[in-house]
Amino acid sequence: MxxxxxxxxxxxxxxxxxxxxxxxxxxxxxxxxxxxxxxxxxxxxxxxxxxxxxxxxxxxxxxxxxxxxxxxxxxxxxxxxxxxxxxxxxxxxxxxxxxxxxxxxxxxxxxxxxxxxxxxxxxxxxYRMYPLIQDAKLRIAQGEIGNPYLIHGSYLQDWLLYDTDYNWRIEPEYSGVSRCVGDIGSHWMDTAQVLVGSRITEVCANTVIALPVRKKPTTQVETFSTNANTDYEEKEVFTEDYAGVLVKFENGASGVFQCSQISAGRKCFIDIEVDGSKASLHWNHEMGDRMWKGNRDKQNEQIMRNPNLMMPEARKYSYLGAGHPEGWNDAFKNSIESFYRFIRDGKKRGVDQxxxxxxEEGHYIMKLTEAIIQSGKEKRWISVDKHA
Ligand SMILES: NC(=O)c1ccc[n+]([C@@H]2O[C@H](COP(=O)([O-])OP(=O)(O)OC[C@H]3O[C@@H](n4cnc5c(N)ncnc54)[C@H](O)[C@@H]3O)[C@@H](O)[C@H]2O)c1
Known part of the structure; x- marks a missing residue:
């Protein structure tokens, strides 16, 4: 064995x-x-x-x-x-x-x-490891929705809505120069780039610190929990609660996304739509087993995750028969399993796909994140060097 x-x-x-x-x-x-x-x-x-x-x-x-x-x-x-x-x-x-x-x-x-x-x-x-994201990626690559013109969507949460909400992510020494974009906008950008098989190369952003002062608890608070009743000290905030970002892709497509940690009622609302010259595809992670296909000259379609009907190469990302919901835990497992399959199969970094x-992709997302923060400060489009 x-x-x-x-x-x-x-x-x-x-x-x-x-x-x-x-x-x-x-x-x-x-x-x-x-x-x-x-x-x-x-x-x-x-x-x-x-x-x-x-x-x-x-x-x-x-x-x-x-x-x-x-x-x-x-x-x-x-x-x-x-x-x-x-x-x-x-x-x-x-x-x-x-x-x-x-x-x-x-x-x-x-x-x-x-x-x-x-x-x-x-x-x-x-998020790129959801079966329907892999399915959509293949549909787009095979021309099913035509030439992708637009890619748009969001990643919205509410866990930092109140000034009593606090976590190491608030502080640049622990989080980095960006909070919201680095933490969740990065997931959106990765998913968008995988879906259309092209990199974002230019960004123009509005970044917002809606809560410039927060109450830091004097005792430690776990990620995503609330701390309204603990003692606190006031801390100035230097990282963004929200970003609205115009993006241009290398393949000529344009788009926009927004990410927020202060949108009441939104927990992990990540959604993404690709509008092509023939049809559109829309997916929302909170209903990750469904995908919407928008048509111009016939009825729109609701696509269900169904291993029997999915693109054959996307089936390996799906475990259960249609109707038994799959979700974040399963996409998460796909991410880790694909890493170990690569090792098990003796594949080599930089040689095998x-x-x-x-x-390398993680580094490029870091460059995009920094470009977004810079763009927000300088209020202008910023190009990202693909090779640096
Ligand atoms: N992929 C995803 O969807 C996803 C979701 C949530 C978090 N994350 C990422 O995971 C990372 C951790 O986030 P989290 O929410 O679990 O944070 P967390 O604060 O809940 O957990 C971090 C853990 O690291 C430990 N730690 C701190 N310093 C350490 C050290 N020097 N040595 C060993 N352990 C140490 C802490 O004690 C804590 O248990 C972050 O980078 C975050 O962006 C990714």
Whole structure:
């Protein structure tokens, strides 16, 4: 029997646990260890999920000779440092997004990777892994909706609506120069680029800090939870709550997206529409098993995720028969599984085509994010250099 790929996870916060659950669904990997600076948390998770080893010191996990690949689920400010350590230890790395705090950091990671051609490196842009996004990508590539003219949509949340809402993401030292664009706009841009098979090359943005002062709790608050009743200190806010962004794609298509963390009632409202010369496709993650096809001269259509009717190459992203809902957990698993299939099949970074997001793609999203912030400040279009 083939040897399983042995895995460790660093960071047991909000997203770390989703990584555990996804890994447990993949038959050819074995979760060996977890680590968190909060050792009590790591221990609790290791016990809950029967994970054999648990560390407070991430270097111990990274140096464990029985581990082949490591997931980095730490906050953004640690992505570069931890990813670099993983690469230098000769292990495959699967990093949470955004890839870094800045494009300087992500460029540095690419340099480090250059010295380690056998290492596979992935970034968890998981929305591209929805079966219907993969299906739509193939439909668009095969000309079903004609020439894509427009790509538009949004990613809206409400978890930072009140000035009492606080998280490390508010502070640039932990989050990076951008908050809303880096955190969720990045997912939209990745999904849009994958859908139309083309990069965004120009941006023009309006970035807004709607709450210039927030109440930072004096005790720690978990991601996506509320803290209205705790003691606080007032903190000036330097990162955007909202961005509205005009975009131009390399293939000539134009579009617009908005991202917000202050839209009451919107939780993870990511939607995207591609309008082509023959038809349009629209998808919303909160109803991820459905896709709308808009026609000019006949009735519009409702497309359901149905492995029997999907584009054949998109079927591998779907598990259940039509009618049994699939969602974020499944797309998330696809993202991680495709990374491990790549390793298992002996594929090489930069040689073989990956369907998960690569570090190169993660770096490009960092450059787009910075261009959006710069555009918001300078109130003008900014071009992004594809090659730098
Ligand atoms: N792909 C997605 O859809 C998705 C969703 C949510 C979060 N994320 C990303 O995941 C990352 C983590 O976000 P989160 O919401 O889970 O944050 P979180 O604050 O809930 O968890 C972060 C964890 O890292 C631990 N940590 C901090 N410093 C550490 C250190 N030096 N060594 C080891 N562990 C350390 C913290 O104790 C905490 O448990 C972020 O980069 C975020 O953008 C991605």
């Amino acid at each position: 083939m040897k399983k790929i042995r895995v460790g996870i660093i960071g047991m916060g909000y997203i770390g646990v989703s990584h555990i659950e996804a890994l447990r669904r993949i038959g050819f990997v074995e979760l060996r260890a977890v680590a968190d600076v909060n050792f009590e948390l790591a221990k609790r998770k290791a016990e809950e999920f029967s994970i054999p080893y648990c560390y407070s010191d991430i270097d111990q996990l990274i140096q464990d000779p029985e581990i082949d690949a490591i997931h980095n689920c730490t906050p953004n400010f640690l992505h570069m440092e931890v990813n670099e350590k993983i690469i230098l230890a000769g292990k495959h790395v699967f990093s949470e997004k955004p890839l870094a705090k800045s494009s300087e950091e992500s460029a540095h990671m690419l340099q480090v990777l250059d010295e380690h051609p056998d290492i596979v490196a992935g970034v968890n842009f998981c 990956a369907d998960f997001a690569t570090f």
